[in-house]
Amino acid sequence: MTNIAFIGLGIMGNPMAVHLANAGHTVAGLDRTPERAEALIAAGGRAATSIGDAVKGVDVICVMVPDSPDVQDVLEGENGVFQNAETGALIIDFSSIRPDVTQQLAEQARALGFRLLDAPVSGGEAGAKNAALSIMVGGSGDDFAEAKPLFDVVGKTVVHVGPSGSGQTVKAANQLIVAANIQAVSEAVVFLEAYGVDTKAALEVLGGGLAGSTVLNQKKENMLSRSFEPGFRIDLHHKDMGIVTAAAREAGVVVPLGALVAQLVASARANGDGGLDHSALLRGVERLSGKAVS
Template sequence: MTNIAFIGLGIMGSPMAVHLATAGHQVAGVNLDPSRARPLVEAGGRAAESIADAVKDADVVCVMVPDSPDVELVLAGEGGVFENAQPDALIIDFSSIRPDVTIELARQARERGFRLLDAPVSGGETGARNAALSIMVGGEAGDFQEARPLFDAVGKTIVHVGASGAGQTVKAANQLIVAANIQALSEAVVFLEAYGVDTKAALEVLGGGLAGSAVLNQKKENMLSRSFQPGFRIDLHHKDMGIVTAAARERGVVVPLGSLVAQLVASARVNGDGGLDHSALLRGVERLSGKASD
């Protein structure tokens, strides 16, 4: 049993914290909206009043917040983890942020006597609820092995991919692939519908061939029903595509398709779809095709 602080109980963080509690760990959760701690409490965890309260007895501190500035504030800000955690605490950042920010935070953590793993996840809300996330981990190999039982409680595919920042770099690549797949699927759906094809049947047969993908399997029902309740919001994918394009530029890597998809994600956001699931890129294809309907 491990004493765990879990900071960030949103769409992803809440089910992850619940899985850790049901696995037998003592979990203290904290969130800007305290009501988000209810599922954790029902699973046997504790609702902490502040970051300081959550981490005071924690061996491991888990973080799942939206963006780089949020992680910086949670870890290095006033009243944050670095000021209040136990010496030698293991910090696991499940957030998806800039690799350079992770590398700097890992340096600060070492200087203060902590250990930091960057462990961004893929799989969306479904993966979080089913404890089937893919977790790409950067940091020291020994810290990864120590954290492995916790990763096993929330994920299915767990891989140590390198030093600090490597997890975030792999996650950026993941988000590039996912966004491109969703855009292609969206275009295919609008194309099929324009020809009056039985789209559900078409997606079934496409899913059994080379065109099949996890994206098609998970997002086809959203597109068929035009139901875009967020499992992963366009706002967050917009942030991630910014990470991809900026990081690519820093290393002199050309990502023409990634840059185009980043603009299409930005367009969806500007058109008011930022709070919808990223499968709502379909709405952008419809707008461009003159078929938009609200």
């Protein structure tokens, strides 16, 4: 069994840390909101009081925080991981951040005697709770092999996609596809409702054909019931679409559909929907259609 520090016990990190504890690993969890450690404590883990406390004597340090500056603060900030962890520790960053930032952090980690894998995940809150996440991993093949048993505890599809930064690049592509898919499903729902179709039945048959997708399966109930409790917030998808468009520009490729969807996500956020689940892009379709926003 492995001694693990898990930094970031939010919607995704909390169930992931609990799964690791339930699998028999020793897990110390840390979050800015201490109450979030309650489920981990119930599973046999403990609540750490600081990064130094969390990483003391551990073999693996998992990070799941919202954005690039947050990861930088956790790792290289004052009293951060780089200052407190044991030399040789393996750092697994489950966060979704900029690929270039990941590459810089990996180089810094190596220079300090640490190892870093970028391992962003897809699957949302449901995937985290069900240990069914898709995990795209960048970094050393040897480090990936060492971490694979831990990935298998929290994920269902785990793939090493290349050197440092590759995991974040694949996650950016994932977020492009997911946002475009949610937007398309949202437009379809509003379109169907405008014609008085039995929308639930329509989505059932659409889900069984070529239009079917994981997004349709997971988000249709949100849209039908207009229940947008966050599984993955629009605020975070807005951040991810910024990563996509910036990385595409740097690579010299065009993402015209991605750029449009990025603007629609930004519009949803500007209209106060940032804290809602990303399926609430449907509300933007309603706004543009001149309909009452549900």
